[in-house]
Amino acid sequence: MAFPISRQKALREWKLYFLIIPSLLLVCTFSYFPAASAIYHSFFDWAGGETKQLIGLDNFKRAFGDDVLWGSFKTVSILIVFNLFKMIPSIIMAVLIHRVKSDRWQYLYRVMLVVPMIVPSLVTLFIWKFFFDPNMGVLNNILDFTGIKSLLVSLDQTFGWGLFFENAPIGWLSQPDLILPSLFIWGFPWIGAVGVLIYLAGLQSIGQEIYEAAELDGVGPFKKFLYIELPLIVTQVRLSLVLLVIGTLQGYGLQLLLLGESGGAGGRGMVPGLWMYNKAFVAGEFGYACAVGMILFVFILLLTFLNNKYVRVDK
Amino acid sequence: MSTAPKEFVGSHKQKDWPKHIVIWAFIIIELFPLYMMFQVSFKDNASFLRNPWLPTPPFSVVETRQAADGTETAKTRVADWSEAFSSAKPSDPSVKSVEKSFDLSVYKVKNWNFGLKLIGPYIANTVFVAVTGTFFTLVLAILGAYFFARYKMPFSGVLWSAFLVLMLMPGVANIVPLFSLLKEMSLLNTLWALIIVGVAGGQVFNIFVLRNFIEDLPKDLFEAAEMDGASHLDQIRNVVIPMSGSIIGTLSILAFLGKWNDFLLSLIILRDKELFTLGVGLIYLDGEYVKQWGQMMAAYFIASIPLIIIFLFCMRLFVRGLSAGAVKG
Structure with missing residues (x-):
């Protein structure tokens, strides 16, 4: 902890405050002021210029009747479920690497x-966009190559989805009903290097003797994971879960780049952040965009609060 | 991380090789985009369509076709892998002769020249923003962290919570007012706007990490320095910075990566093509051209080169710092 300091000493050390002033000034100007301004302007009809008109709660009333906005919340909840599922490979990977016996291989795998x-x-995003390209794209090539395409086509004929056809390339990002599946496939095999390294750090604290004891008791590999490994990384898993949910809720870069500013065909990839971006920088309705941002903000704050209350991350 | 000497982790009975296979399978899929990026960067669209998966073999083929009316047309194309090692007669009856020759010009090095020309200026801008931004972020954060860590000054508790609250506050609602703020400061369409906003945004996290680190430094060092009449700036320069090299290194890499990858802010702020950073530049290229994927991939690869350099030199620091930070935080 920092030294406690007497009042006289503090007076003599007044120069210390100069050290914090630059950071404080920056944070106030570029974090606190915009936040306050967002709250303020959400009550205005404002196109970003000098003229603005106080309209009270009209922006919020409009937002509550805005089907696109609520649709986007539905989309983002689906994406959150997807992303929760996508956490699994990283955990498996970390456990597998941890169980590898040789240290040298472990290090090699970490580097890889x-x-x-x-x-x-961003480049990864564009490469994936290239993978999704209907004619040249790698994904369609793989599906053709492995014969999965004909499987999809026959499934389509049985269930009548109207998505996959024999002679036409699959339009991953251009068919409304394929946009969510595309967003699911995106990033396969969903291994986050940072995540795996963090889990590995947690696993490292498992002592040798625990495994030996488990062995004597005849515990199988899956039970070992459940009773030995999982409890040790549960803190890290929780933490990345929380960060993931909040990150997904406010993120829109992925959708903006893959699908464009209107959320792709049929607006199926529209998320709240993208809608805010769209309203501000495409439609020029800054006041309404601020209101949308506020609603999103309230959701995230609620989640943070719930998280602090119920999903305590023990340090 | 200390890796204690150990003979094994896990089971005596269990074989190791199934794990290796699964891990390699994951890693190969993970590296696949990287491989595609590299290999496609040497192709034009035609040879990519002919052979999407493997690198082109170093042969070109002159195919002479005879049409029904007797006119002959010669066409040069790249060889398939099946043709590279055998000289089987073409099965297509309209092909009269196939001449194979060793040819390195099938590798389109021009893609790389083109990519560099396309993306070089953007990289220069991004390096400027990322380096300047990272430098100021860290300098200011060290000063701020020293303030919080050295003494419990009056009001430092209040200030600390003012910083911490920002960690919980989502940044998403800020971007619209930030835009109009920058407009009023007439910083729109400047690289300095990116730098300043980046530095401001990085303060909270970096001060948070650095404060914990500086508080853990031995107090005697500071006291001894103070005895010798060192001012606070002297103490920062001679005690804090030398003692916290590794954490500063890790934080710098993280900050640099963050700025290198950022595109949302620059997308909103920058208008002139000359000022584009990598983020906007790539988005702009994505919309602009009829795609020669080879050129695009070369450009993408060039965009990764600065990060490759950083990782070559700092990988240990990075892997270790990340794991250590995770254990602590």
């Missing part, structure tokens, strides 16, 4: 995991 991080995330 970090290698994909040299690609900027």
Whole structure:
């Protein structure tokens, strides 16, 4: 902890305050002021310029009747479920690497995991966009190559989805009903290097003797995971779960790049953040965008609160 | 991380190789985009369509076709892998002769020249923003963290909670007012706007981590320095910075990565093509061109090179810092 300090000493050390002033000034200008301004402007009809008109709660009333907005909340909840599922491979990977006996291999695997991080995330996004391309794209090529496409086509004929056809390439990002599946496939095999490294750090604290004891009791590999490994990384899993949910709820970069500013065909990929972006920078309705941002903000704050109350992350 | 000497983790009875296979399967899929990016960057669209998966073999083929009316047309194309090692007669009857020759020009190095020309200026801008931003973020954060860690000054509790609250506050609602704020400060369409906003955004996290670190430093060091009449800035320069090199390194890498990957803010702020950072630049290219994927992939690869360099030199720092930070926090 920092030294407690007497009042006289503090007076003599007044120069210390100069150290915090730059950070404080920046934070006030670029974090607190915009936040306050967002609250303020959500009550205005404002196009971003000098003129604005106080309209009270009209923006919020409009938002509550806004089908696109509520549809986008539905989409984002589906995406959150997807992302929860996508946490699983990282956990499996961490446990597998941890159980590998040789230290040298363990280190090699860690390095191999970090290698994909040299690609900027934006570039990864564009590569995936290329994978989804109907004619040149890798995904369709793989499906053709492995024969999964004909399986999909026959499934389509049985169930009448109207999505996959024999002679036409699959339009992953152009068919409304395929947009959510595309967002699910995105990032396969869903291994986050940072996540795996964090889990591995947690696993490292398992002592040798615990495994030996488990062995004597004849505990199988799956039970070992359930009773030995999972409890040790549960803190890290919770933490990344919380960050993931909040991140998904407010993120819209992925949708903006893959699908465009109106959320792709039929607006199926529209998420609340993207709707706010769209309203502000495409439609020019800054006041309404602020109101949408406020609603999203309340949701996230609620989640943070629930998290602090119920899903305590023990330190 | 200390890796204690151990003979094994897990079971005596269990074989290791199934784990290795699963891990390799994951890793191969994980590295697949990287491989595709590299290999496609040497192709044009035609040779990509002909052979999407493997690198092109170093042969070109002159195919002479005879049409029904007797006219001959010669066409040069890249060889398939099946043709590279055998010289089987073409099965297509209209093909009269196939001449194979060793040819390195099937590798479109021009893609890389083109990619570099396309993306070079954006990279220069991004390096400027990321380096300047990271530097100021860390300098200000060290000063701030020192303030919180050294003494419990009056009001420092209040200030600390003012910083911490921002960690919980989602940034998403801020972007619209931020835009109009920057407009009023006439910082729109400047790289400095990106730097300043980035530095401001990085303060909370970095101060948080650094404060914990500085508080753990031995107090005697500070007291000894104070005895010698060192001012606070001297203490930061001579005690804090040398003692916390590794954490500063890790935080710098994280900050640099964050700024390198950022595109939302620059998408909103930047209008002039000359000022584009990598983020906006790539988005712009994505919309602009009839896609020669080879050129795009070369450009993507070039965009990764600075990060490759960083990782080559700092990988240990990065892997270790990340794990250590995870255990602590």
